[in-house]
Amino acid sequence: MTYLAKPRLHHPTLQRNAVGFTRRDYEGKISTLCAGCGHDSISAAIIQACWELDIQPHRLAKLSGIGCSSKTPDYFLGQSHGFNTVHGRMPSVLTGANLANRSLLYLGVSGDGDSASIGIGQFVHAIRRGVDMAYIVENNGVYGLTKGQFSATADQGSVSRRGVANTDSPLDLVMMALQLGATYVGRGFSGDKGQLVPLIKGALTHRGAAFIDVISPCVAFNNHAGSTRSYDHVRQHNEAVNRLDVIPARKAIEVEQAAGGTLDVTQHDGSVLRLHRLDAGYDPRDRIAAMEVLQQRQARGEVVTGLLHVDPAADDLHAHLGTVGEPLNALDATRLCPGSGALSAINASLR
Ligand SMILES: Cc1ncc(C[n+]2csc(CCOP(=O)(O)OP(=O)(O)O)c2C)c(N)n1
Ligand code: SF4
Ligand SMILES: [Mg+2]
Numbered sequence: 001m002t003y004l005a006k007p008r009l010h011h012p013t014l015q016r017n018a019v020g021f022t023r024r025d026y027e028g029k030i031s032t033l034c035a036g037c038g039h040d041s042i043s044a045a046i047i048q049a050c051w052e053l054d055i056q057p058h059r060l061a062k063l064s065g066i067g068c069s070s071k072t073p074d075y076f077l078g079q080s081h082g083f084n085t086v087h088g089r090m091p092s093v094l095t096g097a098n099l100a101n102r103s104l105l106y107l108g109v110s111g112d113g114d115s116a117s118i119g120i121g122q123f124v125h126a127i128r129r130g131v132d133m134a135y136i137v138e139n140n141g142v143y144g145l146t147k148g149q150f151s152a153t154a155d156q157g158s159v160s161r162r163g164v165a166n167t168d169s170p171l172d173l174v175m176m177a178l179q180l181g182a183t184y185v186g187r188g189f190s191g192d193k194g195q196l197v198p199l200i201k202g203a204l205t206h207r208g209a210a211f212i213d214v215i216s217p218c219v220a221f222n223n224h225a226g227s228t229r230s231y232d233h234v235r236q237h238n239e240a241v242n243r244l245d246v247i248p249a250r251k252a253i254e255v256e257q258a259a260g261g262t263l264d265v266t267q268h269d270g271s272v273l274r275l276h277r278l279d280a281g282y283d284p285r286d287r288i289a290a291m292e293v294l295q296q297r298q299a300r301g302e303v304v305t306g307l308l309h310v311d312p313a314a315d316d317l318h319a320h321l322g323t324v325g326e327p328l329n330a331l332d333a334t335r336l337c338p339g340s341g342a343l344s345a346i347n348a349s350l351r
Contacts, residue, residue, distance in 0.1 A: 006030055018054040026050050026057065028078040032071070038190030038216030038231075039069050039138045043076045045193050046107070046136075049200040050077065053248060060105045061097060065090040065119060068145045069111035069138035069216070077107075088119025091126035091135070095317070098131055101327040102318055105204055106133040113143040116152040116171045123173070127180040127209045132316035134203035135211045137173055138190070140218035141229035148221025159226030172298070174308060177211040178291050183314030184210035185290075186244075187305045189234050190217065199307060201246040207268040208314035215303060234303055241293075241306040242284070243276040265312045275307060284309050 006027065014022040026047040031040050050060065057079035064070035066087035073082055081104065085093045094108050108126075115123045115137050126135070141154040148161060152171045159165050177185050184206040188196040196214065203210035215234050217223045223230045247255050249270030265273040265285065275284065284290060290309045297304050324331065 017051055019056050021051065021057070023047060023051045025079065026077055028073070028075040031075040033068055033075075034218075034220050036219040037068065037144075038140065038214075038218070039072050040075070041190040041193060042136065042138055042196065042214050042216055043072045045188075045190075045196040045200055047076050048193070048197045049204065052197070053201055053204060053246075055105065055204070059103075060107060061094075062107045062109060063090050063094045063097070064109040065111070065114035066145070067111035067114045067143065068218075069140075070109060070114055071145075072138070073107075073109055088114050088117070088122055090114070091119065091122035091131070094133055095126055095129065095131050098133065099317070099323065101329065102132070102323070102325075103327045106131075107204070108133050108135040110135070110137050111144070112137060112139040112141060112151040112153040112173070113146075116173060117143075120152070120171070124176070124180060127177055127182050127211060130181065130183065130209050130314070130316045130320060132207055132318065133209060134200065134206070135209065136200070136203075137211075137213050138216040139173070139213050139229070140216050140222055141227070142218050142222045144218045144221060148218065155228040158228045159224075161221055161224055161227075163226075165226075173211070174213045175291065175294060177209075177213075178287055178294075178309055181209070182211045182309070183208035183311040184307075185309040186210075186212045186307045187303075188212060188214045189238055189303070189305055190214055191231055191235065192238070192305070195240060195243065195305065198244040198246050202244055202273050202307060202310070205246060205248070205267055205269055205271045206310070206314070208311070208316045215305075237301055237303045239279075239297065239302040239304055241277075241279040241282040241304060241308065243278060244307050245274040245276070247272040247274060265310055267310075267312050268314070273307065273310060273312075278306070282306075285311070287311070 061081040062073040063083045064073050090108050098106050142148045150166045154166045155170050186199040188199045217231050252272045263275045284307050
């Protein structure tokens with residue numbers, strides 16, 4: 001019953017952020033997901049992150065594919081731009097929108113089926129091109145919407161609700177994102193909002209391809225004993241390498257010196273990612289070392305979470321292509337179509 005609207009009235013004393021919005025202004029319609037679904041907690045974390053970052057809702061575009069996870073953009077940021085694409089096609093639609101209008105923030109929301117099965121080619125190319133976006137996969141190891149078949153991220157040996165073990169090797173989207181050149185890579189757990197909100201804030205302030213894999217249990221089909229995506233399993237095996245604070249650009253100048261055990265990473269927009277190291281040897285700026293550590297620890301059955309990699313000097317697809325600085329809809333006809341003389345000059349340069 002997604003047509004059910006929430007009451008629009010706000011309590012007058014609700015706290016407002018620097019751009020005058022309450023948290024309620026970042027909400028969407030009433031969720032129709034199963035009670036306890038991890039995806040609803042991720043929606044709540046997105047709402048919190050956007051409110052804390054003082055994002056004007058009309059400055060953000062949310063895009064998704066098909067699945068329970070891809071339905072969630074209906075449940076947050078009701079005043080933002082939105083596009084619910086075909087199954088697995090969110091990355092290419094997001095890439096096109098981003099190329100046409102670079103002035104918006106792009107948030108891609110997808111599922112493990114949507115991104116790791118039908119959409120794997122789309123995922124791969126959007127990441128390797130460095131599209132400026134925050135790309136979140138709500139990873140429950142199953143196709144929740146179509147009644148719980150194993151997805152391509154399901155662990156080998158993980159047992160279905162009917163007691164059948166998965167025999168295939170899993171795709172690890174985090175390792176793939178690292179290998180493909182994503183410049184911000186994190187893993188969170190829907191049951192740990194304290195960790196997830198800053199991970200999302202960091203992704204939204206990052207310039208370049210930011211990817212977050214969020215383990216998000218499906219209470220209907222994958223939350224039983226023997227599943228490696230259940231709340232119990234993830235709580236028992238969750239090993240965070242760091243804790244993140246995001247200090248927005250306007251506050252970064254006043255930020256106090258980092259204490260021992262913390263690492264400050266300044267991003268393009270001047271915002272500071274402050275990492276409280278829980279694993280003293282882990283340096284997320286070193287992509288290769290991060291991949292090694294992840295593989296070793298995942299082989300021990302640990303669910304490694306935190307900000308796993310960041311390249312503070314990252315660039316995005318617009319920088320790679322040398323595109324015009326303004327959104328295309330802000331260009332007048334002479335700049336959009338420079339005429340036959342310009343075309344002849346390009347043709348001549350290619351002869
Ligand atoms: C082209 C196409 N193929 C198959 C489907 C059926 N289908 C709908 S959602 C889905 C999988 C969703 O899984 P996931 O992305 O993991 O989302 P979840 O429901 O688990 O959040 C599938 C196979 C479809 N809608 N369109
Ligand atoms: S079927 Fe699973 S993924 Fe879909 S809403 Fe229910 S708990 Fe969430
Ligand atoms: Mg899924």
